[in-house]
Amino acid sequence: MxxxxxxxxxxxxxxxxxxxxxxxxxxxxxxxxHDPDPLTAGWWRRLCRDFSRVRGRLAEAAAAGEGRPLASVxxxxxxxxxxxxxxxxxxxxxxxxxxxxxxxRTLGGVESWMMNFDVFLKAPSSLSGPAEDIVLxxxxxxxxxxxxxxxxxxxxxxxxxxxxxxxxxxxxxxGYTLGLDITVRSAADRSRRKSYDTFSPLGPVLVTADEVGxxxxxxxxxxxxxxxRQHVNTRDLLTPVPAIVSYASHMMTxxxxxxxxxxxxxxxxxxxxxxxxxxxxxxxxxxxxxVRRG
Numbered sequence: 001m002x003x004x005x006x007x008x009x010x011x012x013x014x015x016x017x018x019x020x021x022x023x024x025x026x027x028x029x030x031x032x033x034h035d036p037d038p039l040t041a042g043w044w045r046r047l048c049r050d051f052s053r054v055r056g057r058l059a060e061a062a063a064a065g066e067g068r069p070l071a072s073v074x075x076x077x078x079x080x081x082x083x084x085x086x087x088x089x090x091x092x093x094x095x096x097x098x099x100x101x102x103x104x105r106t107l108g109g110v111e112s113w114m115m116n117f118d119v120f121l122k123a124p125s126s127l128s129g130p131a132e133d134i135v136l137x138x139x140x141x142x143x144x145x146x147x148x149x150x151x152x153x154x155x156x157x158x159x160x161x162x163x164x165x166x167x168x169x170x171x172x173x174x175g176y177t178l179g180l181d182i183t184v185r186s187a188a189d190r191s192r193r194k195s196y197d198t199f200s201p202l203g204p205v206l207v208t209a210d211e212v213g214x215x216x217x218x219x220x221x222x223x224x225x226x227x228x229r230q231h232v233n234t235r236d237l238l239t240p241v242p243a244i245v246s247y248a249s250h251m252m253t254x255x256x257x258x259x260x261x262x263x264x265x266x267x268x269x270x271x272x273x274x275x276x277x278x279x280x281x282x283x284x285x286x287x288x289x290x291v292r293r294g
Contacts, residue, residue, distance in 0.1 A: 001055070003175070003206045006127075007078040009034045011047070013062035014205055023073055024065035029057045029212045035116050038060065044080035044116075048158050048174050049256035051208075055234035063255035078149040078206035079156065083255045086248050087181060088188065090115055091238050091263025092186060098266050106146055106185040106230060117239050119248050122261070130287055133141040134182055135294045136273060137196055144161070144186040149220035149271050149281040150264035151230050153215065154179035155241060156206055157258040162249055169245035175208040176215060178281045180222075180289070181261050182271075202259070212283050215241045220265055221277040232265035239263075 002014035004023050011030065012023035027034050030055060035041050089094045096115050097208075103110045128134075136147050146163065158174030183200035196202075214219070215234060222230035239247065244262060248254060271277060273293040280286035 001211060002207045003078060006073040007077050007079065009038055009076055009080065011040065013058060015062065019068040022067035023070050024059045024062045024067040026061040026065065029061035030054060031057065032160055038080045038103060041080040043204050044254065045257040048156065050159055051174055066118055070226050075130040075204050077127045077202040079202055079257060079259055080129060082124050082257045085124055085259045085261065087122050088117065088263035090117045090120055090238065092232060092236055092265050093238060094266035095268065097262050098268065102185065102268065105252040120190045122191060123198055125201040126195045126197060128198040128201045132198060134201060134271065134277065134289050134291045135198045136291065138294050140184055141293055146270045148183045148185060148268045149222060149224065149229065149277055150181040150183060150268055151220055152181055152261045152264060153218060153220065153234055153281055154202065155245065155260040157254045157256060160253060160255040160258065162253045164182050164246050164249040166242050166246040169242035170209065172245060173209045173274050175206045176212050176278060176284055177202055178287055179261050180279060181277060201287060201289055203287055206228050216283065219282045222277065224271060224275050224277055229269050230265045230267035243276060261283050
């Protein structure tokens with residue numbers, strides 16, 4: 001099932017069986033009140049936690065509804081006020097190798113501790129949706145610092161948990177979406193460099209785990225102005241999805257609706273005002289975003 005948040009943060013199911021995709025509003029089928037305010041939208045976290053209980057109702061409402069052309073609605077990021085955004089560092093070997101050159105150029109030397117797999121946090125306020133631009137802070141642009149794109153598979157947590165065993169980790173995954181981890185290259189802490197507003201574009205929809213299937217065999221692409229920058233398969237993740245979920249849950253409780261960015265593929269590079277970024281993941285979807293200066 002493909003779930004979309006659209007317009008006034010309504011819940012939709014995307015139907016791609018016809019000539020063009022349509023979205024059916026299934027908000028009323030949830031069985032609990034819908035709060036359109038994204039800052040207080042506990043209904044979304046409840047959906048993430050209880051999806052298996054309401055999936056049948058949502059499917060029935062989607063089958064009965066007429067739907068609207070997907071192109072006629074304003075898609076929002078398929079996440080509402082997560083308690084945290086967890087992000088993985090150094091999770092593709094070729095990206096680790098390329099970062100030596102990036103750090104030599106931007107920092108004047110290699111920070112060896114940054115070359116190991118680990119997780120860090122991004123501000124939830126950095127989330128943006130498919131209809132929004134990537135906004136580069138004026139002070140960063142004026143300082144001449146590089147701002148890079150990173151295209152990533154993003155895990156959406158369903159039923160949360162603590163100390164989740166790796167062999168049960170996928171039971172805690174609701175689904176997946178596509179995210180960009182926009183990054184200032186500087187000596188500052190990762191969380192600071194990656195948490196500006198619009199630095200976590202997400203979308204276009206949430207695809208449930210059963211529909212995606214094996215998350216360890218997905219192709220990720222990213223182009224800037226039509227030129228290929230990134231292409232990788234998630235089978236090359238050094239720490240695969242089940243291990244990521246388990247690892248993160250051993251240091252912090254994962255709550256329903258939390259997001260986990262799985263790590264940047266090789267091919268990171270600078271974006272500047274006026275660029276157009278197109279990213280896609282097989283079976284998950286695609287984003288086309290404009291870059292502008294704040």
